[in-house]
Structures are given as C-alpha cells and as structure tokens.
Amino acid sequence: LRRLAMLEAFDQPERAIATLDRAAALGGDAARYEVLVDALTAGSGATPDLRFTQLGVALLDLGELELAAAAFERAALTNPAYGEALAYLGYARLLRGEPALGAMHQAARLSPGNPKVHTLAGLAWEAQARPQEARAAFERAHRLDPQNPAIHVEIASTHRAQHQLASAELWLQEAVRVYGNQLAFRRLLAEFYVDEGYRLEEAALPLLEMLVREAPGDADLQAALAWAHFQLGELELADAGLTRALQLDPGSARANAHMGALLESQGRLAEAITHYQRAQAAGAGGPFGVFAARALERLDG
Numbered sequence: 001l002r003r004l005a006m007l008e009a010f011d012q013p014e015r016a017i018a019t020l021d022r023a024a025a026l027g028g029d030a031a032r033y034e035v036l037v038d039a040l041t042a043g044s045g046a047t048p049d050l051r052f053t054q055l056g057v058a059l060l061d062l063g064e065l066e067l068a069a070a071a072f073e074r075a076a077l078t079n080p081a082y083g084e085a086l087a088y089l090g091y092a093r094l095l096r097g098e099p100a101l102g103a104m105h106q107a108a109r110l111s112p113g114n115p116k117v118h119t120l121a122g123l124a125w126e127a128q129a130r131p132q133e134a135r136a137a138f139e140r141a142h143r144l145d146p147q148n149p150a151i152h153v154e155i156a157s158t159h160r161a162q163h164q165l166a167s168a169e170l171w172l173q174e175a176v177r178v179y180g181n182q183l184a185f186r187r188l189l190a191e192f193y194v195d196e197g198y199r200l201e202e203a204a205l206p207l208l209e210m211l212v213r214e215a216p217g218d219a220d221l222q223a224a225l226a227w228a229h230f231q232l233g234e235l236e237l238a239d240a241g242l243t244r245a246l247q248l249d250p251g252s253a254r255a256n257a258h259m260g261a262l263l264e265s266q267g268r269l270a271e272a273i274t275h276y277q278r279a280q281a282a283g284a285g286g287p288f289g290v291f292a293a294r295a296l297e298r299l300d301g
Contacts, residue, residue: 001026002033006067009055010074013040035061049079056088060095068092083111087120094124101128108137115145122154131161149175149185156192165198186211187221194228195287204228219249227258230265238262253283257292264295273299 001023008016017040024030039058043051056071069092075085083106090103104121111117122137135158142151152175159168172189179185190211193204208225215221226241242262245255256279263272276292276299283289 005033006036006059006062006064009036009040010052010071013043013051016040032062047079049075049082049085051075052078053082053085053088056085056092060088060092065092065096069096081110083107083109083117084114086110087114087117090124091120094127100124113144115141115148115151118144119151119154122158126154126158126161129161131158134158147178149179152178153185153188160192160196165196168192168196169198183211183214190221191224194224194231197231200228200232205232217248219245219252220254222248223252223255223258227254230258230262235262235265251278251282253279253286253288253292256282257288257295260292260295264299269299 001019005016005019020037036058039054043054052071052075056068059068072085072089072092076089086103087107090100094100104124107117118137118141122134125134138155152171156168156171172192176185190207193199205228211221212225222241222245226238230238242259256275260272260275276295279292280289
C-alpha cells in the first residue's frame with residue numbers, strides 16, 4: 001500500500017493520502033511516512049513545480065532515490081527556470097551514481113541567490129572528492145545564509161578532507177555559536193576532536209566529559225570519551241567507558257568498533273573480531289562500519 005501511495009502521489013495526491021491512511025491502519029512504521037503525508041498536504045494548493053519538488057524531498061527522506069529523481073525531473077520539466085528543482089535533480093542523480101554536475105551548474109546559473117542550490121552543488125562536489133570546489137560552493141551558500149549552522153558544518157568537512165584541522169575546528173565552533181550551544185553541534189565538535197585525534201587533552205576531554213554529564217544515557221558520547229582515553233593511553237578508563245557504552249546500546253557501531261580496537265591492542269583477537277563484526281553490521285556504509293571492515297580484512301590476513 002505504501003509503495004502504491006508513492007506512485008499515486010505523482011498524479012493523484014488525495015488518493016495517495018487515503019492509501020497511506022489505509023496502510024497506517026494495518027500497523028507497521030506509519031510514523032516514517034508522515035513526511036510524505038506532510039508533503040502531499042502542503043502541496044495541495046501549490047504550483048506543480050513546487051509540489052513535485054516537495055514530493056521529491058519527501059521521497060529522498062524515505063530513501064526512494066528513483067522516485068525522488070522522477071519527481072524532481074517533473075518539477076524541472078514543468079518549470080525549466082526553477083533552479084532549486086534542477087539542483088535537487090542533480091543531487092538525486094548523484095546519489096544514484098549518475099552524472100550530476102551539469103544539472104548543478106545550470107541550477108547555479110538559474111538561481112545564483114538561492115543558498116540551497118549552492119549547498120546541493122557543494123554536496124555534489126564533495127561526493128566527487130573535490131573538497132576545494134565543494135568549499136567554494138558552500139561558502140557561496142554561507143554568504144547568502146550566514147546563520148545556517150549546517151552550512152558551517154559542511155565547510156568544516158571540506159577542511160577536514162584536506163586535513164586542515166584548525167580551519168575545520170573554527171567552522172565547527174562557529175556552528176556551535178550560531179546554533180545557541182545546542183547539544184547536536186557540540187557533539188559534532190567533540191566527535192571531530194576525538195575522531196581526528198586532535199587537541200585531545202585540552203579540548204576533546206573537557207568537552208566530552210561535559211556532554212556525558214548532560215546526556216548520561218547516550219552510548220555514542222560514552223564511546224567517544226572512551227576513545228579519547230584510549231588514544232591518550234589511559235586504557236583502564238577506555239575499557240570502563242566502552243563497557244558502559246555497550247551496556248547502554250549493545251548495537252552501537254561506534255562503541256563496538258572502538259571496543260574491537262581496544263581488544264585487538266590487548267591481543268584478544270577472537271573478542272575483537274566479534275565486536276568488529278557487530279560494528280560492521282550496525283554501521284554498514286558509515287565510517288565505523290568501514291573501520292571495522294578494514295580491521296576484519298587485516299585480521300583475516
């Protein structure tokens with residue numbers, strides 16, 4: 001029924017909403033599809049180009065890349081001068097492994113004053129492993145939307161890609177400031193320190209200790225603090241911290257990957273392999289899944 005609703009959404013949005021209601025009545029993960037209901041409801045009085053763009057964004061959130069690209073293509077065909085739709089079309093194509101930069105260039109020419117267009121262009125360049133071009137696009141977005149902390153984070157990521165850690169730190173600190181010291185962006189800053197092994201004693205430890213006090217039930221924060229201790233050679237503290245993290249969330253990719261590394265350093269290879277396998281399964285496609293997969297290849301060798 002949900003698949004049917006996503007197809008109906010293109011030309012029969014009211015019918016799609018009714019189909020989603022039927023699906024929700026049968027149970028399952030109905031909350032996950034609220035983003036689609038919201039897009040269909042918001043698009044009821046919108047122009048076709050905006051309606052299809054909103055639909056495409058919702059389908060992106062649901063991981064429906066083929067349908068999202070089709071929705072953005074409809075939006076661009078309806079209004080060829082709509083740069084944002086073209087930028088989203090390029091981004092969806094990029095996620096599908098298809099050529100995207102042409103659409104991005106055209107979108108930037110059509111909508112030079114739209115920060116979202118430049119942000120999507122930056123993501124496209126970033127995916128092509130071209131951090132300098134990505135940073136130029138993100139900086140254009142920042143000039144247009146200087147109070148958007150997500151753009152600060154993206155600029156920081158381009159500096160990290162080139163191992164310009166001091167510059168990355170400054171942009172992440174600015175994101176924390178702009179967003180009013182919220183936990184989400186302080187977490188990003190703390191994880192940057194510990195994952196890069198940068199300024200561990202003077203910056204990472206005090207920040208992570210503060211965050212763990214604020215969110216004692218957060219397994220990944222516990223694991224990040226433990227990883228800082230591990231890198232500083234404080235193995236008892238690292239072991240205790242990772243044990244706490246895994247008690248809080250046995251499926252944490254970060255905690256399992258770090259516990260695997262700790263156990264491997266102690267020569268406890270069978271136990272390390274178990275944790276690496278859990279990290280690989282839980283974090284497939286993410287940094288800790290990749291870290292664990294490489295460790296398993298090394299140990300297998």
